Structures are given as C-alpha cells and as structure tokens.
Amino acid sequence: MANTQQRKKPSTSSRNSSPQRQQARPAQKTPVAKPVPAKVASPAKAAVVKLEKRFSLKPYFLLLGAFVGVLIGVVPTLVLGLVVLLPIFVVLGAGFGLVVYRRAVAQSFSLMNSFVTSQEINSEDHPRLFNLLESLCAVSGVSVPVVGVTTDATVNAYVVADPLGVEQSHVVFTEGALRVMERIELEGFVAACLARMKSGRLELQTETAGVVAALGKFIPSGLARKALEACFVTQDVFDSDIKACGITRFPPGLIAAYEKMSAESTVTSGVNPLNIHLWLANPRSTFSANSSNSSVSGASSSTVIGSEVVHPALATRLALLREI
16 A cells, blocks of 8 residues: 555656656757858948049150161161262262263264265365375374265365274365365365364364264253353364464465355255354354354354354454464
C-alpha cells in the first residue's frame, strides 16, 4: 500500500520539473530565426566634375619646333647642294652654249655665201681681173680669194671671210663692175675689197651676220641690232678706203671707181638684211644714209634699221678721199 501511495504521490521535484519540460520542449522545437543583417546603405556616388578644357600653346610650339627643325635640316642641304651643283650646271650650260655658237660660226661662212647667187670664175674667164688681183694680193699680203660674178648690171662687190680661217675668202663682183670700169678704176675697186679683207674686221662681220642668221629665233632683235652695229661702224669703212689707197699708192684710182659707182647704180639682187654690211657700197637705195628711216642724221652716218645696216654715202667717202 505504501508503495501504491508512494507511486500515487508524485514528487515535488517531478511536478516542478514537468512544466519546465513543457516549457522547454516548445522552446527547443521552435526554430530560432536567423538574424537578418541590417542593409548598409551604399555610399552615394560622388558627382563627376568635368574639367574645363583650357587653351594651350603647346601644340603650336611643337609644330613650330618641327617646322624650324625641317628648315634647319632642309635649307642647309639645299644651299649646300646649290653651292656644289651650281658651278657644275654653269659649266655644262656654258659648254652647251659654246658648242651651239661654234656650230653657228662654222655655218656662218657658207650661209653668208648662199645669200648671193654667183658663178665662180678663174683667170681664163677674166685675165685682166686676175692679173690685178694677184699683184695686189702680193703687195697687201692677202691670200688670193675665190672670185665669183653675179648677173647684176650695176657696180658693186660682196666680200666675206671665213671666221675659222679654214676656207679662202670670197669676193663676188657684179657683172656691171667688170664691164664698165677701166683698168685704173678696177685696180682701186679691187684694192678696196682687199682692204676689207686685210682690216681684220671682215671675219667678225661675217661671223656676226652668220650667227644672227642661223640663230635668229633665239637672239633678241635688240641684241642682234647691237651686235651688227658693233661689227660695222662708219670709221671702219673710211679706214678701209684709206688702206685701199695705201695698197695701190694711187688714190685717184679709187676716187674714179667710186665716181663710176655713183654714176651707175650700186643696187644689187640677192640682198639679205643681214648681209648688207658685207657689200662694198650700199646695195639698197631705199636704205641710203640720207633716208628718213635713218636714226642718225648726216650723210656719213651708219646705223642699223631693225637688223639692216645703212652704209655711209659715197659722196662722203669721196670727199674724204679727195682730202688725202
């Protein structure tokens, strides 16, 4: 019985522990909620401040420096190149010009001869002429030239000399001169031609006219005019007349020849504006010294109209010879 009572009476401790168990069980069974981490507010993004572009001279100085560098490199190179190459080009250009000029000079003699149509003659054709010519050449020290004759009935003569001295000089007489002149007159006339050859100016006159004729397109007209003026002046004509009197030692013979030329006519055919100065007297009456086209007044003047030489008048030359 006692055991039964004891079983019926729960102990205080069991009574006391039962509620705790009841309380503990639910506490154990209830899941514990995980703490949620607090959301940390993200820091606010700082506003991007755009820097204002400022004007800078740096690019310009860089370009300027580069330009100066190019100049420093290129200019001395060009200058040095010119200093080295310029003399070479000058020499080459001068050599080319000399070759062209020499070719023109070589052609000048034949070119001046081609302007006048003539037939070559010898001593068998005109024995009197060649007798005088050979004797006067021996006295004057001039080589006997090649002689030709034109069909002109007027009185004149054409004289040319080879500038290179290779070929013989040429003298072309008009048929009228050989027909109308007496021996004394013809002697003075031939002496006047030889005096031209002996003067030393005939080669220059032939060369200048031939070069102008050959290279006329490349020579300014003003330069050609000055060249012809320089090679044919009045004083040269008067000097040749005086030398002719020295060759014959008889001035009246040349005076008589010039008087015969004045009485007849000196106008000839086959005259080119560039070879007028190679005739003994003016071959064109329209270009006489008294012509209004002459730029220098006076009968004794010689000038160039364009490229045409005007001879001194025969009256003036006669007046000078009469004073000897």
